[in-house]
Amino acid sequence: MLYVRTILATFFIVVSSLSAYSQTSPVSVLEVQNTVNNLHSQLNEEQFDALASFLDVMSVEQPTGTATPDAEKPGLAALISQTATNFADSAGKNIRDIPLVIKSAFAAGYGFFETRGMSGVLLFLGSFAVAVAAGLGAGRLASIGVGRLKPHSQDQITDNLTSQLRALVSRLAADAAGLIAFIIVSLLVVKFVFADGPDKSLAVALILVVLAVPLIARVVFRFLLAPHRPDLRTVTTDDWTAQFIYRNFVMFGVVTGLAFFLNTQLGVNPSDEKDSLRFCIGLLLHAWIVYITWRARGGLTSILLGDDSEQTSGLERMASWWPKVSMILVSLNWLTQQLLLANDVSTIPPSRSLAGLVLIVAAPFLDTMLRGFVKHLVPDPKGTSEVALNAVEQIKHSYVRVGRVVLAAVLVLTIGKLWGLSLSDFEEGTLGQNIAANGVQFLLVVAVGYIVWEFANLWVNNKLSEELPDAEQGEETEAGGAGKSRLASVLPLIHMALQATIVTITALLAISQLGINIAPLLAGAGVLGLAIGFGAQTLVKDVVSGVFFLLDDAFRVGEFVDVGGTLGSIENISVRSLRLRDATGPVHIVPYGEIAKLTNHSRDYVIMKLKFTVPFETDLEKVRKIFKRIGQDLMENPAHSENLLAPFKSQGVADVNDVGIVLRGKFTAKPGTQFTIRKDIYNMVQKAFDENGIQFARKEVRVSMSGADDDAPLGETQTKAVAAAGAEAADTDSNQQKP
8 A cells, every 4th residue: 555655646746746847937857857766766666667657648638528619610601791891890980080081181281380380381392392393404404315315206207116116215215314313303402402300301202202103104104105196106096095094194193192192191100090091092093093994995995906907806805895804803903902901811012912903904905015016026928929928927926926925924923023922932832832833833834835836836937938939820820830949848747747746745744743654654655656557557658658758859839740640739748648639620639658650740840842833835944033033032021031941942843744844842941831931922923924924734625626627617516526525534534533
C-alpha cells in the first residue's frame, strides 16, 4: 500500500507541476531532473516502469464533456441577406453623413480664412495666381518651341502612316512638354514665393492634384481623339463624339482632382466624413462614365468597327453590344467595391480597381488602333493575282492576331499588378496553388505555340505574296500554260507540315505542364505509326513518291502535264495526289504512286509550228519575206516582245499534196502565251496575203471530158456528169479522212 500511495502522490505532484507550468511560470529543466532522480531512487524498476506507463495513459487528452459544438455556418441565403443588409446600412450611413462632409469642407474653408485673415487670404491667392500664371506661360512657350522643332500643321500631313505618326508624336511631345514645364515652373515659383508652412503645402497640393490631373486628361484625350483635328485622329469617329468624350473626360479629371484634394484636407486618419466622400464621389464618377458611354454609344461603335472596308459579323456584333457591356462592367465595379467595403473584406484600393476597369473597357479601342496600324504597316501585294491578294489579307489577319495576343498578355499582367497579383503568387504550395500554377503554365505554352503558329503563317504568306505576281496567260490557254514558281507550289505542303508540327509539339508540352506523363503517348504514337505504315502501304507509296517528285521539281501548280495519257492543268498538289483540270472541264485525281511517266508541256519554253497551204503557182520567196516581216513586227510589238523567245519565221515547204503546197512557220514563246501569239499571226498572215494577192489553196475537183470545147458552155448531160464526179471525189476524200 505504501508503494501505491507513493505512486499516487507522485502522480498528483507531477500533474500539479505540469498544470502550474502551463498556467504560470515554466519549471526549469534542473528541477524536473532532480525530481525524477529522487523518485527513481525510492522505487524499483518495475514500480518506476508502471508509474511511467500510467502517466503516459493519463497524459492523453480526454474529452471533458463541456466542449460546445462549433457554431453552424450560415447558409447561402443567410449570407446574401447579411451582405445586403450590411451594404444597405453602409450606404445609408454614408448618405446620412453627407452633411458632415459639407460641414467639414466649410469648416476647413472657414479655418483657412480665420487663421490668415483677409489680407493673408488675398496674399495667398495673389501668390498662387502668380505661380499658376508663370507655369502657364512657361508651358505655352515650351509647347510652341517643341511644336516648331517638329511641325504638325495640316498641310504637312499626307496619307502616309509615317507622316501621320510623326505629326501625332510631335503634337503629343508639344503637349507633354507644356504640361511638364507648367508643373516645374509653378512649383519653383511656389518654392520661392511661399515660406515653409501650411500655405506652401496647400499650394503644392492644388498644383499637383487639382490642376495637374485635368491637364493630364487633356493631353491624353487630345492625343487619342484629336477633337478639332480629324486628320490627326487615331480612331474612326465623327467630330461630335470626339469633342463630347474629350470635354467630359477633362471635366472628369477636374472632379477627380478636387475629390482627391478634399480628401487630403479631411485628414490622414479614417473617418466617417472620408468614407461618405469616397462613397459619393465613387458613385458620381461611375455614373458619369455610364452617362458618357450611353450618350456616345453610336460613336463608340464606329470607333470599334474602324475603317475596314470588309467587316466581319463577329466584329459588328461585338461593336454593337460593347457599349452596353461597358456600362454593366462599370456598374458592377462600383457595386462590388461597396459590398466588399461594407462587409469589412480587405480589397484593393478603389483607384486601382477603377484603373483596371478602364483598361478592360478600353481593350476594344486598343484593338481598333492595332488594326489601323496593321492596315498601314502591311505593304501592298507585288502581284495582282487572287492568291497574292489573299496572301496579303492573311498577313494582315496574322499581324492582328499576334498583336491581340501580346495586347491581352500586357493587359492581364497590368490588371494583375493593379489587383495585387503576380506570377510569383502561383508558386508551389497548396493544392489550389499547384492547380493554378499548372494552369498558368499550360496557358503560357498554348500562347507561345499560337504565336509560333501565326509567325509560320506570316512567313508562308509573305513568300506567297512575293512569289505569285500576276502573270498574263492570254485569252486561249488551252494547254501548256505557265505554272507558278517552285516555292509557291511547295509552300502549301510546307505550311501543312509546319502546322502539324506546331500543333503536335504544343499539345505535348501543354499536356506535360498539367502533370501528365507524355512518354506513354509518344510510345503509343510510334506503335500507331508502324501499324499505319504496314497497313497502308499504298498510301505510304503515294506520299514517298510525291516527296521525290517535288524534290525533282517535276511539276508545279498551273502547269499542263500528260500523265500516262491523262492531260490537264495542275490545280492542286496534295500530300498523296495531283488534281488535274482537263481542257474541257473534267477533274482528274492522279495518285503519285501511279505515275510511271509524266510529260510537262509548260516548262521553260514552247515551240509552236503553223501550217499554211497555198496554190502551186504561189511565189514561195515572197511568202518567206512576208513571214519574216510578220516576225519582225511581232518582236517590235510591246504586247508580245517579252513573251517571244524566237521570232516567227518560215521553215519552207513541209509537204505537197493534191491541193497545193504546204508551208510551215514556227516561233518560240513562253508557256501560256503561244495561243495569243498564234491568233495574231493568223490574222497578220491573212491580211498580208490579201494585200499581196496570194490565195489560200482550196480543194478542187477537176473533171476532164473528152471532146468538150473549153469555151463552149456545158450541156445538161455534161453538167450532170461533172456533179456526179465531184460527189464521188468528195465521198472518197471523206472516207479517207475517217479513222
